[in-house]
Amino acid sequence: MPKQKQSTQILLGPVPPALIGCGNGKEINIITLAWVGVVNSSPPMITAAVRPNRHSYQIIKDSGEFTVNMPGKNHVDVADGCGTLSGQDVNKFEHFNLTAVKGTLKQAPMIEECPISMECRIEHIVELDSHTVFIAEVVSSYVESANLDDKGRIDFEKCNLLGFCAGSYLETSPLGLSIGYTKKNN
Numbered sequence: 430m431p432k433q434k435q436s437t438q439i440l441l442g443p444v445p446p447a448l449i450g451c452g453n454g455k456e457i458n459i460i461t462l463a464w465v466g467v468v469n470s471s472p473p474m475i476t477a478a479v480r481p482n483r484h485s486y487q488i489i490k491d492s493g494e495f496t497v498n499m500p501g502k503n504h505v506d507v508a509d510g511c512g513t514l515s516g517q518d519v520n521k522f523e524h525f526n527l528t529a530v531k532g533t534l535k536q537a538p539m540i541e542e543c544p545i546s547m548e549c550r551i552e553h554i555v556e557l558d559s560h561t562v563f564i565a566e567v568v569s570s571y572v573e574s575a576n577l578d579d580k581g582r583i584d585f586e587k588c589n590l591l592g593f594c595a596g597s598y599l600e601t602s603p604l605g606l607s608i609g610y611t612k613k614n615n
Contacts (some may be wrong), residue, residue: 433574441486442594443601446508449477450496450529451488451495452536457529460485461512461523465497466558473567474548478560484516489563493551497567498543501589505598507542508591531587533569544573544588 447465451458464478475497477484489495500508507525519520522529525595528541532548539546549565556562576587592599 441591442497443599444594445499446497446512446591446593446598447477448500448508448540449485449489450478450498450538450540450546451492452495452538453488453492455535456488456516457522457536457538458485458488458516459498459511459527460516461508468564473570474552475547475565475567475591477549477563477565478557479563480560484563489551490554490561492536494537495549495551495563495565496532496534496537496539497547497549497586498540499545499590500540501544502591502600503523503589504542505591508593532571536604539543539571544590546571546578 445465446461446462446463449460449462449465450458460479460483462477462479466476468474468476468487477489477495477497479489494586510525511521514524521527529538530541530546531537532546534548534550537548539548548569550568551563551565552559553564555564572583576584578584590601594600
C-alpha cells in the first residue's frame with residue numbers, strides 16, 4: 430500500500446503521558462506532558478519539554494527539579510485533566526484526590542497513586558521557539574510494590590501504563606518480547 434503525504438507534523442507515538450510534579454515552597458502543581466523522553470543512560474537522564482506560558486514552567490525552572498509520574502489506565506481522567514486545567518485556577522492534587530509524596534527532592538512532590546515515579550534534577554535548559562526543554566538527571570526511581578515480580582523487577586503488565594498518540598489516550602500492554610528476542614530466534 431503506498432504512503433500518502435501528510436502535512437509536516439510530528440508523528441511519533443504512542444508516547445507516555447507523564448504527570449510532572451513540581452513545587453516551589455509556596456505551591457505544588459501537576460502538569461501532564463507527552464513530550465518526555467530518555468536522552469542518556471549513564472547517568473540516567475530524561476527531557477521534559479514545557480511551553481513557557483504554562484503555570485508549571487516557572488515553578489520547574491526556579492526550583493531546578495521535578496518528578497515524572499507514570500499514570501496507569503485507571504487515571505486517564507487525571508492525565509487529561511492535569512493537562513487541560515491550569516494550576517493557577519485549581520489545586521490539582523485536591524481536585525483529583527491525589528496524594529503528594531515527599532521523596533529526596535526539596536520541593537517537587539511525587540504522586541502516590543502513580544505506579545512509577547522518578548525524581549529529577551535539572552542539569553541543562555534549552556530554550557526553543559515553542560518549548561523549553563529541561564534535561565534532567567533521574568536521581569531516584571520508585572515502583573509500587575504490587576507492580577514488581579518475585580525477583581523485584583518491574584512487571585509492566587501489572588502497571589497498566591497509559592500511552593498517548595494523536596490526541597487520544599491508549600492502553601499499553603507488553604507483547605512478551607524482550608531486547609534480543611529476534612536475534613536469538615533467527
